[in-house]
Every structure is written in C-alpha cells, then in structure tokens.
Amino acid sequence: MAIITLTTDFGEKDHFVGAVKGAIYSELQDAKIVDISHSISPFHLHEAAYIIQNAYKSFPQGTIHVIGVDSELNPENKHIAVLMDGHYFICADNGIISMLTSDINPEKIVEINIHDRIISNFPVLDVFVKVAGHIARGGTLDVIGKNISEIKQLTGIKPVVNKQESQIIGNVIYIDNYGNIISNIGKKLFESVGLGRQFIITARTAKFDKIHTHYSDAINFDLPPEKREEDGKKLALWNSSNYLELAIYKSNPSTIGGASTLFGLEFRDTITVNFKVEN
Incomplete structure (x- = not known):
C-alpha cells in the first residue's frame, strides 16, 4: 500500500x-x-x-x-x-x-x-x-x-550576484522551529562565485567570516565546559539541504532567543555575502 x-x-x-x-x-x-x-x-x-x-x-x-x-x-x-x-x-x-x-x-x-x-x-x-x-x-x-501542460507560476526568491561577482545578495526563505534562519544562498552558488576567497556574511548587525558543517563545529571542545562560549553562540553553516543557515547554538526562542529574533530577521529580509576583491 x-x-x-x-x-x-x-x-x-x-x-x-x-x-x-x-x-x-x-x-x-x-x-x-x-x-x-x-x-x-x-x-x-x-x-x-x-x-x-x-x-x-x-x-x-x-x-x-x-x-x-x-x-x-x-x-x-x-x-x-x-x-x-x-x-x-x-x-x-x-x-x-x-x-x-x-x-x-x-x-x-x-x-x-x-x-x-x-x-x-x-x-x-x-x-x-x-x-x-x-x-x-x-x-x-x-x-x-x-x-494540462501549464501550471500557475510562483517564482521562488532567488539570490542575486553582482556583475563583478564579488557579492551575493540573498534572502531569508524559512525560519525553523529553533528560530534558525535559512537563506536561499546555496553552497554550489557560493563556491562558484567565491572561488575560495575570504568573505563576510552580513545579516543586519550580525557578521560571519566562517561557515561550518555542523552546529557543534562552532564550539571549542578543547576548553573546559565553564570556559566555552556556548549559550548564545552565533554561527553560519551549510544545512542538510546545502543552504546557508544562520543559527544560535542550542537556541531556544522562549529563553535565550533564536537567530531570527536576535538578529531581527524575517521572511524575505536580506542576507549579503561580500567576497574579498583581489588587487
């Protein structure tokens, strides 16, 4: 069945x-x-x-x-x-x-x-x-x-790359149960534009210069627990669908807050990636 x-x-x-x-x-x-x-x-x-x-x-x-x-x-x-x-x-x-x-x-x-x-x-x-x-x-x-051969078209929000290929302007497309922010910037696009260059991700006042693979990658487990920066730790990562996600480590929207509230971001808000321009 x-x-x-x-x-x-x-x-x-x-x-x-x-x-x-x-x-x-x-x-x-x-x-x-x-x-x-x-x-x-x-x-x-x-x-x-x-x-x-x-x-x-x-x-x-x-x-x-x-x-x-x-x-x-x-x-x-x-x-x-x-x-x-x-x-x-x-x-x-x-x-x-x-x-x-x-x-x-x-x-x-x-x-x-x-x-x-x-x-x-x-x-x-x-x-x-x-x-x-x-x-x-x-x-x-x-x-x-x-x-039928045609269906109603509703185009998803797509990221924009500038002519110099030094910037990707993306948007928030989903906020999950933890308050984490999922953007429409995919890993394939990011790598094809970035070509391994250094970068800064900006989402309102939040900035990131690293993208992790796992949430826990942002935590230094070599330090004793009392010295680790865990609660409220912000991070960027590639989620399981290979979209750029902005998150708070072990976030709880009802206590420490989630990325969406702490960064002040909602659906369609802008997330920008600026790549270093070689001289």
Missing part, C-alpha cells in the same frame, strides 16, 4: 487533521499516513514548498503527497494532481508546484475534475482524499482529471 503524506497549515488545535486522516482510513483501511507538517504558516506557499522539497525525496517512489495549503477551489485556484520525480502531489494550482519543479520537469499534470460528483466545502477532506485513494489503489491520473 502506498504511503500518503500530509502537509497543511491546519495546525493542531482544530479537528481538520484528524478528520482528513479519518477520511483516508475510510477509503483505505490499511493506509500508511505520515505527517510532514501541519504547522505551515497560514497560506505561506514559500514555506510549504521549502518543507515539501526537503522532505519528499526521503520517501519511496510512488508516495502520494497531499498538500493542504491555500486549497479552496475557485476560478483562479484549480485543483491538480501531478506525477513528478516518481512521486504524486495533490494540491491546488496556486504556484506551489512551480517552486518544486525548478530542477525537475513533471511527468504528468491533470486538472482534477471530480468536483461534480462530490459536495465539498473542505477540499482536502472531500476531494484530495478521494484522489489519493484512487491513486493508492492503482488508478491512473487520466480517470480523475484532464491533462
């Missing part, structure tokens, strides 16, 4: 997530349901895309990913099912798929057309679950929708 994942902005307080899971089990009693996240900021497509992009590849091919973010049906927000990279995605055509397809072309896209058979004011529960059940039972996309 295929795995069905759920990514929504429903939160945990209300009945929505439980109702969707119940509907899936009513369709498929032996379903395997995995929660990716239900804590997406409301209607935040960039945040949802970042989380899904970094999670779906860990699942086996054939997994069905239900995305319940900005999913209400209207003339400008159709429902689609997509086969891409061996995975199925069921969501609204609100631009979120376009942010996942920057490097991968979809193998098949259909506009879901089963709405005339379903009375629904909760599309994730009534429509997306029906489509997921159909796919999980081996059904084809052609049965539940008509082929």
Whole structure:
C-alpha cells in the first residue's frame, strides 16, 4: 500500500487533521499516513514548498503527497494532481508546484475534475482524499482529471550576484522551529562565485567570516565546559539541504532567543555575502 503524506497549515488545535486522516482510513483501511507538517504558516506557499522539497525525496517512489495549503477551489485556484520525480502531489494550482519543479520537469499534470460528483466545502477532506485513494489503489491520473501542460507560476526568491561577482545578495526563505534562519544562498552558488576567497556574511548587525558543517563545529571542545562560549553562540553553516543557515547554538526562542529574533530577521529580509576583491 502506498504511503500518503500530509502537509497543511491546519495546525493542531482544530479537528481538520484528524478528520482528513479519518477520511483516508475510510477509503483505505490499511493506509500508511505520515505527517510532514501541519504547522505551515497560514497560506505561506514559500514555506510549504521549502518543507515539501526537503522532505519528499526521503520517501519511496510512488508516495502520494497531499498538500493542504491555500486549497479552496475557485476560478483562479484549480485543483491538480501531478506525477513528478516518481512521486504524486495533490494540491491546488496556486504556484506551489512551480517552486518544486525548478530542477525537475513533471511527468504528468491533470486538472482534477471530480468536483461534480462530490459536495465539498473542505477540499482536502472531500476531494484530495478521494484522489489519493484512487491513486493508492492503482488508478491512473487520466480517470480523475484532464491533462494540462501549464501550471500557475510562483517564482521562488532567488539570490542575486553582482556583475563583478564579488557579492551575493540573498534572502531569508524559512525560519525553523529553533528560530534558525535559512537563506536561499546555496553552497554550489557560493563556491562558484567565491572561488575560495575570504568573505563576510552580513545579516543586519550580525557578521560571519566562517561557515561550518555542523552546529557543534562552532564550539571549542578543547576548553573546559565553564570556559566555552556556548549559550548564545552565533554561527553560519551549510544545512542538510546545502543552504546557508544562520543559527544560535542550542537556541531556544522562549529563553535565550533564536537567530531570527536576535538578529531581527524575517521572511524575505536580506542576507549579503561580500567576497574579498583581489588587487
């Protein structure tokens, strides 16, 4: 039986997530349901895309990913099912798929057309679950929708390199549960522009001249514990997705604070890398 994942902005307080899971089990009693996240900021497509992009590849091919973010049906927000990279995605055509397809072309896209058979004011529960059940039972996309070739485009925020290739201007694209800041500056771009040169990363008043591989790399474990700079230690590192991340070692947003609050950074704020210019 295929795995069905759920990514929504429903939160945990209300009945929505439980109702969707119940509907899936009513369709498929032996379903395997995995929660990716239900804590997406409301209607935040960039945040949802970042989380899904970094999670779906860990699942086996054939997994069905239900995305319940900005999913209400209207003339400008159709429902689609997509086969891409061996995975199925069921969501609204609100631009979120376009942010996942920057490097991968979809193998098949259909506009879901089963709405005339379903009375629904909760599309994730009534429509997306029906489509997921159909796919999980081996059904084809052609049965539940008509082929389309174009989807709504919502371009992700991209870093800018100056003409002299001495500077990368990036942006905050995600803030995680620890308050750590993830930028859109990838390791491949950084290395191709930097060419091993010294650099300074600037994010408002915070500055960094080293990028670590692990959080603990910023701590000098040769010193006795009482002499180490740990609490509140700021650092830059390449995260598991090879994006430049700014963090506070062992941060806790409710106590010492996280990088986002301590550096005063929010979604879309600027992060700049300046490389040393050789004379």
